[in-house]
Amino acid sequence: MDNKEYLASERAQSWREELRKSKSNKERTQIKRVHMNELAPAYRITNKEEVNQGLTKEQAMTEASRCLDCPTPLCMTGCPVQINIPQFIKNIERGEILEAAKTLKETSALPAVCGRVCPQEKQCESKCFYTQKMGKDAVAIGYLERFAADYERESGQISVPEIKIHNGIKIAVVGSGPAGLAFAGDMAKYGYNVTVFEALHEIGGVLKYGIPEFRLPNTIVDVEINNLRKMGVEFITDCIIGRTLSYDDLHEMGYKGIFVASGAGLPRFMGIPGENLIGIMSSNEYLTRVNLMDAANPESDTPVIKGKHVAIIGGGNTAMDSVRTARRLGAERAMIIYRRSEEEMPARIEEIKHAKEEGVEFLTLYNPIKYIGDEKGKVKQMLLQKMELGEPDASGRRSPIAISGKTELINVDEVVVSVGVSPNPLIPNSIKGLQVSKWGTIIVDQDTMRSDIPDLYAGGDIVRGGATVILAMGDGRRAAASMHQALSGKA
CATH class of the missing domain: 1.10.1060.10 (Alpha-helical ferredoxin)
Known part of the structure; x- marks a missing residue:
């Protein structure tokens, strides 16, 4: 209704x-x-x-x-x-x-x-x-x-949404993040046989690897996923579309429609001196290792560094997740380094509030310009440039401008860079004729989420380049409605 x-x-x-x-x-x-x-x-x-x-x-x-x-x-x-x-x-x-x-x-x-x-x-x-x-x-x-x-x-009285009679048509979903799950749920309701292919060993995408349990427990995600299973959605893990299976393979397997929701897992760095020092990593790597690979456990195969003086570069929700994770891993001084003021921070107000309550320091109007390492190649200091706000940029926020001659050197033993992500080029590059933007995102019609390849739709971060869970879900729902119309001859 x-x-x-x-x-x-x-x-x-x-x-x-x-x-x-x-x-x-x-x-x-x-x-x-x-x-x-x-x-x-x-x-x-x-x-x-x-x-x-x-x-x-x-x-x-x-x-x-x-x-x-x-x-x-x-x-x-x-x-x-x-x-x-x-x-x-x-x-x-x-x-x-x-x-x-x-x-x-x-x-x-x-x-x-x-x-x-x-x-x-x-x-x-x-x-x-x-x-x-x-x-x-x-x-x-x-x-x-x-x-x-x-x-x-x-x-214990979990309801399952009404499902239409199965029509026998197979649909493939690439990625099990919020866009893929929302799409899968709606297509299952329409009566399609839906299979979700996930590259990692856990279902949930960014909901599992990108968001810490103190904000979103894995058990909550699992219940939602199990409800999709009850609706008939099938999940296949450890399967990389574009490598394990190709676009053509999916066609040979009988899939009549494909929805790409592979996210944006390629981290961005700032390209400043010293960025390759030991102890500097992306927020994507940091959170994935801690949330999905038990890296906080010293006995883990891939333990993460537990710095005492940790700096997180950025001001979004991922930066807040990273700095609050550092506090839980024992950081005595956990800092947010952000080149604009707190008012310009894209993070949720609640996340900023929680970070402050947990003892996180906010160094706003600062921007790192150089990292300095010790004799073993491990980061020990960072040079910060003092900033001020100028005129609004294209996003409407006031642009940060360096104040000449004003820098500050602070001690750090771990740095997590959280300045954005880009789509992994694997899927776009593996499908011939797929139109891709200069940023590596798949180009789609924004109303239908349909690409220039008639049976391929896409949504979430692989289209947006980085967005919220709910916007990705909205993409998934629009794509499902559009694909259903096309496959049922109502488009």
């Missing part, structure tokens, strides 16, 4: 009438936004337990009662996967939590994941009436999404 159908439905009208009788909008606006329960900073930096502890049922129902059930719910326009936000929230307000979870699953393959890692404050919550018209805190849509998904999981 889309937004217009929902608004016109008898059910929606009866809900609004029920709400008018139960509580006035004036009463609702007097309720303060709920605060997420969290582990204490001094405790949480000693382990990898999830920091956010979720809401109680009472907290969730009270927060849900803040929703004004607007005649035109703009919150839905801010959701890339088009969750029916008013419907699931009003279910929670009435105590019908399992119904709320079912509503979420109608459009989202990963509600428990999205409730944890999506930047709701920049998307659905930014469109909330409270924010737009009243200057108050938005309804905590993300917290409520997480609550409903967690409640369902803990109840």
